[in-house]
Amino acid sequence: MASSLILETKGLCAGYGEIQVLWGVDIAVRRGEITALIGSNGAGKSTLMRVLSGLLPMSAGECFSEGRDLTGGSAAEILGHGIVHVPEGRRLFGAMSVEENLLMGAYLRRDGRAAVARDLDQVYATFPRLLERRRQAAATLSGGEQQMCAIGRGLMSAPLLLMIDELSLGLSPLLVEQLVAALRALNAKGMSILLVEQDVTTALDLCHHAFVMDMGRIVREGSGSELLADPIVRDAYLGVLQE
Ligand SMILES: Nc1ncnc2c1ncn2[C@@H]1O[C@H](COP(=O)(O)OP(=O)(O)OP(=O)(O)O)[C@@H](O)[C@H]1O
Ligand SMILES: [Mg+2]
Known part of the structure; x- marks a missing residue:
């Protein structure tokens, strides 16, 4: 049955040469939502975005968008379908x-x-x-x-899904606030966004749903508020010690 998810991966694996980085990643991104991907440095977030945008091949697994099979699609095909990547480093x-x-x-x-x-x-x-x-x-x-x-x-390509890697990297708090407000406004008009963000509080505050990645695997998922309240997420990513 065709799924209505704007992006869905099943068992996605990928890496660089001999080195495997992603180990069976399952994510689901719903249309009209802001979805966040968080995790520590080197977890594989940018690698996942590269695979989703067709810049890096997957070694196993599948990827779908609204029922269309994008597995093995080229970067041009995926962009043509409307999945747009705003890369780390701009x-x-x-x-x-x-x-x-x-x-x-x-x-x-x-x-x-x-x-x-x-x-x-x-x-x-x-x-x-x-x-x-x-x-x-x-x-x-x-x-x-x-x-x-x-x-x-990215917006000029009239995307189905806008994927942004490291929204806030190197930016002042005031600018981050402005960008967050801009993303909220875009989303309010219907734009679907997949966001990789180092600042976990900002990401979980902004998103509807989030995935936590560690060592190339999705280790947790939930709504932004669920994950903000999750003691393990707080301990590992927010530097808040458990009582
Ligand atoms: N071009 C590459 N060649 C070989 N290994 C790579 C390459 N790019 C990334 N890696 C390795 O893949 C792993 C995941 O890196 P990736 O950039 O996906 O992490 P990340 O979660 O985006 O981290 P960060 O939060 O620091 O941006 C790391 O161990 C990294 O060293
Ligand atoms: Mg990265």
């Missing part, structure tokens, strides 16, 4: 302007200039800072502005 085209970077996100779209122009306006409404700096070279943006530009570029 990866903008440094010499190109903010607007050129944003428009790069739309290059696979076939729904016409008017729709692209409308979405560009929408990105500028979400991140007014990008409008002010639309002609500036991306390499000269601050870290926070680069993150806005990277997320904006």
